Each structure stands twice: as structure tokens, then as C-alpha cells.
Amino acid sequence: MKIERYLFTFIFFLLSLPQLSSKELKVLRWAADAESNAPYIFQDPKIPTNIIGFEVDIVNAIAEILNVETKFVQNQWDGLIPGLYRGDYDIAINGLEITEDRKKEVNFTNPYYITHEQLVVLRGVNYINSLSDLVGRKVGALKNSLAERILRAKGGINVLTYEGEVNAFVDMKNGRIEAVLVDAPIAIYYTAVNPEFVMVGQPIGEISYGIALRKQDTFLLNKLNWAIDKLRKTGKLREILESWNLWNFMMETYFDDFTPSNVPPRKYQYFVEAVGKKSEIAERINLYIKFLPVFFQAALITLGLSLLAMLLAIFVGLIIALARIYGGKIISSLAVTYIETIRGTPLLIQLYLIFYALPSIGIKLSPFLAAILGLGLNYAAYEAEVYRSGFFAIPRGQMEAAISLGMTKFQAIWHIILPQAIRIVIPPVTNDFISLLKDSSLVSVITMIELTKVYNQIASTYYDYLGTGIITAILYLLLGLPFIRIARYFERRLAIERKGNQNINGKVV
Amino acid sequence: MNGVVLEVRNIYKKFGNIEILKNLSFSVQKGELISIIGRSGCGKTTLLRCINCLEIFDYGYLRVGEIEIERTNLNLASKNNGFIEEIIEEKAQKIRQKVGMLFQNLNLFPHLTVLENITLAPIVVKKEPKEKAIDNALKLLEKVGLKGYENRYPYQLSGGQSQRVAIARSLAMNPEIMLYDEPTSALDPELIGEVLNVMIDLHQEGMTQIVVTHAMNFAKSASDYVMYMENGEIIEIGKPEKIFGEPNDPRTEAYVRLFKE
Numbered sequence A: 001m002k003i004e005r006y007l008f009t010f011i012f013f014l015l016s017l018p019q020l021s022s023k024e025l026k027v028l029r030w031a032a033d034a035e036s037n038a039p040y041i042f043q044d045p046k047i048p049t050n051i052i053g054f055e056v057d058i059v060n061a062i063a064e065i066l067n068v069e070t071k072f073v074q075n076q077w078d079g080l081i082p083g084l085y086r087g088d089y090d091i092a093i094n095g096l097e098i099t100e101d102r103k104k105e106v107n108f109t110n111p112y113y114i115t116h117e118q119l120v121v122l123r124g125v126n127y128i129n130s131l132s133d134l135v136g137r138k139v140g141a142l143k144n145s146l147a148e149r150i151l152r153a154k155g156g157i158n159v160l161t162y163e164g165e166v167n168a169f170v171d172m173k174n175g176r177i178e179a180v181l182v183d184a185p186i187a188i189y190y191t192a193v194n195p196e197f198v199m200v201g202q203p204i205g206e207i208s209y210g211i212a213l214r215k216q217d218t219f220l221l222n223k224l225n226w227a228i229d230k231l232r233k234t235g236k237l238r239e240i241l242e243s244w245n246l247w248n249f250m251m252e253t254y255f256d257d258f259t260p261s262n263v264p265p266r267k268y269q270y271f272v273e274a275v276g277k278k279s280e281i282a283e284r285i286n287l288y289i290k291f292l293p294v295f296f297q298a299a300l301i302t303l304g305l306s307l308l309a310m311l312l313a314i315f316v317g318l319i320i321a322l323a324r325i326y327g328g329k330i331i332s333s334l335a336v337t338y339i340e341t342i343r344g345t346p347l348l349i350q351l352y353l354i355f356y357a358l359p360s361i362g363i364k365l366s367p368f369l370a371a372i373l374g375l376g377l378n379y380a381a382y383e384a385e386v387y388r389s390g391f392f393a394i395p396r397g398q399m400e401a402a403i404s405l406g407m408t409k410f411q412a413i414w415h416i417i418l419p420q421a422i423r424i425v426i427p428p429v430t431n432d433f434i435s436l437l438k439d440s441s442l443v444s445v446i447t448m449i450e451l452t453k454v455y456n457q458i459a460s461t462y463y464d465y466l467g468t469g470i471i472t473a474i475l476y477l478l479l480g481l482p483f484i485r486i487a488r489y490f491e492r493r494l495a496i497e498r499k500g501n502q503n504i505n506g507k508v509v
Numbered sequence B: 001m002n003g004v005v006l007e008v009r010n011i012y013k014k015f016g017n018i019e020i021l022k023n024l025s026f027s028v029q030k031g032e033l034i035s036i037i038g039r040s041g042c043g044k045t046t047l048l049r050c051i052n053c054l055e056i057f058d059y060g061y062l063r064v065g066e067i068e069i070e071r072t073n074l075n076l077a078s079k080n081n082g083f084i085e086e087i088i089e090e091k092a093q094k095i096r097q098k099v100g101m102l103f104q105n106l107n108l109f110p111h112l113t114v115l116e117n118i119t120l121a122p123i124v125v126k127k128e129p130k131e132k133a134i135d136n137a138l139k140l141l142e143k144v145g146l147k148g149y150e151n152r153y154p155y156q157l158s159g160g161q162s163q164r165v166a167i168a169r170s171l172a173m174n175p176e177i178m179l180y181d182e183p184t185s186a187l188d189p190e191l192i193g194e195v196l197n198v199m200i201d202l203h204q205e206g207m208t209q210i211v212v213t214h215a216m217n218f219a220k221s222a223s224d225y226v227m228y229m230e231n232g233e234i235i236e237i238g239k240p241e242k243i244f245g246e247p248n249d250p251r252t253e254a255y256v257r258l259f260k261e
Ligand SMILES: Nc1ncnc2c1ncn2[C@@H]1O[C@H](COP(=O)(O)OP(=O)(O)O)[C@@H](O)[C@H]1O
Pocket: B015, B016, B020, B038, B039, B040, B041, B042, B043, B044, B045, B046, B047
């Protein structure tokens, strides 16, 4: 995560392009990560293709006031701010806490919601009620969150950090930690559907969420602030928060509005009702069946993406391999440099560079193309090496026999070496394809919604990583299975040909 | 001089700093069968590879048919001259088309059928029409005694059959000279005869052939001339009766005596 940070900062330098700041806004393109849990932005438990959440309602309310359409852009949470500067969307709203650090990179609107950190423990634990009770104990928090900073500042607490809150809760259930400190909305929703956990103690700290937008978009910033203010005055914002059971004393103070609540928490109840009763196996299975089309669609994207990327890898890899083996000194060393660079750097960074850095030199690829390019060029390096070993597995005499029949080097490579090399490399290349299929899950960082992403989205809505995880694993397996069969088939055929030679001649031809 | 299809004059070849071929000169008349004998490592393979231009000699003169390659002091000085190297490579490729070579190791193309092995070069290199190439290939297969084997793959052939297909494959390019580098040394003894017989048949048809061999009986009975090499030099060339009977050079004498018992 550290490296990404630096990378992003680097990219910001590159991306100081003037963007559509004064242009008349017709469509408000907004980004979030739909796998952030309830109540922020998540999949409708009953209709998995719908995205709901209190932030969705706020965006829609703002759009209504500004009289613009909205367009949702999915992006990995870590990539929300870099994506702003890539120009794929105009605002990011996704539980982004207004911090000094972030304010250096983006502008924030006035807060649309203010909340606090909340302690959660296992039901029945009665010795934890405040921060002081945590001293000397193991406590979980989200990585880089205010909660983590608060716990560390307190001192004497053994802080364990997690990527997702569900991991922290599961760890608590398993006895590895004794308490979790999270943003109150998460605590409210998680404990509502997981009765083995309870919220305890007083509110801790203060978190303000704001909408992030590009520094140069000051015109839009003013418009958004005006809209938020209008939502406050008309009571619309309060109504939204109340329907999600999120209206709290901090908002009362912020809005200077202490009237008693009269809006029923409809949406909260809808969620609790849909996600809460998970004990019924039959109901659970029904739910999975309802998800299947969404999973299938995502699996198709994963397959298509992987096939295209592999095609690219096979083709580019071949060129690189030929360059390395038959190219002169310079071409050959260029090929080696490419192979070593690609293999020596993480695929994740390569994807970031292609997606976020290329636009700064005028190359802006769609997420799908960027994903194919990133995966394809990465795997090309590996395939090149596979080919190379394939070429070397072919006896030198084959080339010489071809040459002495009067063929040119190119003809010999094309008619004699390549066809044999291809048969040798089909099994390893197919195996690599299966790896690529799995690695393709990484492209969710560049806003592609593929199988793993859909899994995360659905799993985080239901706090159910097991059932949906099994479905996902089975789908990956099914996608890879035909290719495993192909690899085995060619391995067997090759073995027969080679064995045949050995039996008769005592040596491999 | 009219009948001379191969001329080798003052050829030198080094690998690194070691001279492998030292000042070799000889010529071969059309239709002759020459056997080259000599101890392992004396440069027989290297000589064949130089004639076939798989290696380009460092100095000297080579003529196959009308194609000549000459490396004299003059152009040797500019050995790194890419232009000259390019011309030489162009000529070398022409020579390779005129010279067929059979290697010690079995090296049919394993991914192609017998028929495809034979027709590939004529189609690709000579741009022969496919039907013509196939026609010719079937005739050649009959000649080497492998009628009906055209659809087999190399792994379905014995070693002797493989070498005979390899001969047919070379003949399909209609070479002026055939070179053989120990064509039977990888074969089981009972398979050697079938390969040597093909070469004897070709001799009768007037094919020019050079054979590196350890099969002394074959060299003695089938060749027009025998060449004895030692240490990268030609020690003696002569009729087989002379070489195996009363050679001029004591070194030849010492070598052939090894096979007398
Ligand atoms: N490519 C090569 N590089 C270096 N030395 C070689 C090479 N090919 C052959 N030689 C050397 O040249 C000498 C003659 O080899 P070769 O022509 O194969 O002999 P022969 O065929 O008579 O056994 C041997 O000493 C061998 O080690």
C-alpha cells in the first residue's frame, strides 16, 4: 500500500491537466467502491444488480437539486482519488474522511455526514466499556483509519489492523482480539445482523465524510456545497439519514436541529430483514440461486478478458522470444531487458502505471483495454521464456537439416522449429493461462468488475464470505477445467511421439 | 576439368585458435563416390560442413557446379565487412541447395509425415507445385525401398528407414552432390546394409557422393577413391586398392592396418 501511495503522488504531479471545470455539467459522474459494506454503498440484498446505500441516496438528491443525470463508476476504494485525476469521473463519495493529508490531493465539500468511532465486543463481554479498558489487550481496527490512530495514540494497546472490517469481526469471534473499533455506521449495521456482537461504550472521536473532487474543479465544488446546504435546509438530508438509521447527536449539533425524529428507519429495516435471517439453509440456497446470473456474467467477463490477454501474451511473447534467440546483440538485449523488467516488478504496479500514468502522456485506455494490455504484456514476458525453453528443447540438428536443404533461417524457423516448439509449449502455456485466469482478479484495481470483484461485493453485502466464496471458487475451477484437459491431452501426445522415437532409435530425435 | 563438380582449394578452417582444417585441396568428378576415412576428431565432419557451407571456411576457394566462394587475403582483411559476408551468405545458400547432406544423427522432422518431410523443401525453397513435389517424392520413396511409407511419422520408422527417408529428402532437392557423415553409425548392425545399398544404387545412377565412413568394407568395395585424413590434413587420396593395399604414406598404412585383422 505504501508503494501505491508514492506512485499516486507521483502521478498527481503528472496529472495537472486542466479538466472540464467550467464546462456546463450535464451528467454527474460519481465513483465509489460497491464492495464497501452497508450502509455506505452496497448491493441490494434482494436485487443484486442494484446498488444502494445512504451515499447513493445523497448523490441522487444532489443530482436532483442540480438538475443533472448521474452515472456511477465503480472503482477500487484505494483508487478513488487517483481516478479523479484520470478523468473517469468527477466526484468520489465513499466514506472518505476529510483529513489534512487528503486535502493536499483533492478538495472536499462540506461534510454530508458526521459520525464517530464505536467499540464493538462479543456479547457477554462486560469488562470493556471505554478506551482505557483496552490497555494491555488486543484490539482490531481498519488499516489507516482514524480508529487505528486513536488506538495507537492511547498507548499500551496491542493494535491489529485489517483490510476489511469483517476480517476483524471474524478474528474477534475466534478469540484473537477482544474488541474492534470501527466507524459507527459499520458497527450499527454489522451488529444488527450479527447478534453475537454488541456495541459498547461512549462515542469515540469524530469523523466527517465529504465528497472529494479535483482541485481545479472549484466551480463544481461551490455547486455541490450549495446543494448540500440546500439538502440541509429542506430537511432532505436528515430524512435520508433517518431512513438509514444514521441520524445522530453529532448531526443534530452540526445542523442545529434537535427536533425529535419522525421518519421510520425504513431502509435500515429492509437491510436487516433481508440479511438478518441467514440461519435458514433453504433461504440461503435460494439467495445463491438468485446470485448465480450475476456470478455467471462476471465469470464470462473474467474468461473473455483472460482469453484476450492470453492471446496478446502468446503473440507478443513469441516476438520477444524470437528477438531474444535470433535477434542480434542489441535486439536480444532489449528483449532480455523487457523480460527482466516485467518479471521483476509486481503486476499490480504495472496495471496502475498503464491505467493511471499513461493518460498523462495522452494514452487513455478503457478499463477493459487496460486490463488486457496489462495482463497480456505481463504474461508475454513469461511466455517468451516458455518459448525459449521450448526452442532449446529442439535438437540443433533440426535447424541444420533444414538449412542444408536450402531453407533460409526464417523458413527453417517457420516450418521446422516453430511448429515443434509450439507443441512442446502448449502444456506450459495452458498452465500459464490458468494462472492468468486467477491473476485476472487483480484488474479490479483498475475498475474492472470481474468475478472476484463481484464475489467481494456480494460477500460484503451479506457478510458471507463462505458460501459465495465456494461459488466463486467453483466458477474459477470450471473456467480452468477445459484448459487443464487440453494441456493434459497435448502432454500425452507429445510423450507418445517421443517415446516412440526412443524405443526404435535409442535416442530422442 | 569439365567433369569436375566439386573443387576445394587451399581451404583453412579454425575454431577459436585451433586450426581444424589445414590447406585442403581436392576435386571430385561427376558421378564419383569418394570415401573419407580417418580417426575421430581429424576434421572429417568439419570438411563436409564446409563443403555444404554450414560452416564458412576462413580461407581458400570452393566451387560447387558454377557457384564459387573465394576467400583470399584481400577480402579476408575485410572479414568484418558486412557486405562481403552478405554476398558469401547468399552464395552459401545457393550451394546448400545444390548439396544434399545426411547427418550422423537421425534428424527427420518429427512433426511431419514421411511425405511432408520430403516435399517441404521443394515446395518452400524451390516453389515447386505441390502435386509435382508429391509425385517426385513417391518416386524417391520407391527408389530407397520405402514405397507405402509416405503417411508414417518418423517415430514409426526404424533407424535404417529414417536414414533412407533422409536420403530421399535430400534427393528431392535434386542435388549435384550428396554428402554423408557416418550415415550408419547410429544404426543397429543389421540395418546398416539397407542404407549402404541405397548409396550403391545412387552411384550406379551417376550421383556424385562423398561419404565419411568407418565401414571399411564399404569404402573398399564401393568407392572410386578413398581419402585418408589426419590432424586436419589430407594425407593421401587414391583408388581403394591402393589405399587399402599399398598406400604411399606410412601414416595411411598405420591406420588401415588397424582394420586388417
Ligand atoms: N563448433 C566447433 N567448435 C570448436 N571446435 C570444434 C567444433 N566442431 C568441431 N570442433 C573440433 O574440431 C575437430 C575436428 O572435429 P570433426 O570435424 O567433428 O572431426 P571428425 O568428424 O573427423 O571426428 C575436433 O577436435 C573438434 O573438437
